[in-house]
Amino acid sequence: MTNVKKLINGFTLVELLITVAIVAILTSIALPAYTDFITRTNRTEAQRELLRLANLQEQFYVDTRKYTNDMKKLGLDKDPFISENGYYSIDAxxxxxxxxxxxxxxxxxxxxDSSCPSLSVSETGKKLPASGCWEQ
Structure with missing residues (x-):
């Protein structure tokens, strides 16, 4: 009878710990960048809706010769208006x-989004705050 060694394939604890550490480091780098990207993407929803509602205000003005602060008069379902994904509340x-x-x-x-908690647009098209909150 011969002595046959059985080969056992697998990972050592050290290899597993190194892999977990690498994944943790990559996650700690990627997560803030991803969160910032999502925040800026959500901000574009507010920008789009502000410009759309400004157009509705101008249409209302053409019809009635005055602006309104009642979003329902602009044909919206709520006052204040809540954006499609619920990230912003918009009022006049x-x-x-x-x-x-x-x-x-x-x-x-x-x-x-603590750097841009609110965005505004006026009837002249002036966008506030002007410092980096509005996408160019």
Missing amino acids: ELDNGSFVLTAKALGTQKTN
Whole structure:
């Protein structure tokens, strides 16, 4: 009878720990970048809706010769208007025959986007804040 060694294939504990450490490092680098990307992508929803609602305000003005702060009069279902994915609440403020539409971040968007918690656009097309919150 001969002594036959059986080969056992597998990973050692050290190899497994090194792999877990590499994955953890890659995740710690990628996750903040991914979160920032998602936050900026969600912000474009507010920008799109602000410009669309500004157009609706102008149409309303052509019809009635005044602006409105009631989003329902613009044909929307809620006042204040909640964006499609629920990341922003949009409302209008009137001042001496002009309007300013403001989108305020909600929920996780508010938490993740502390540099731009709100975006605004006026009847003249002026976008606020101007420092990096609006995509060019």
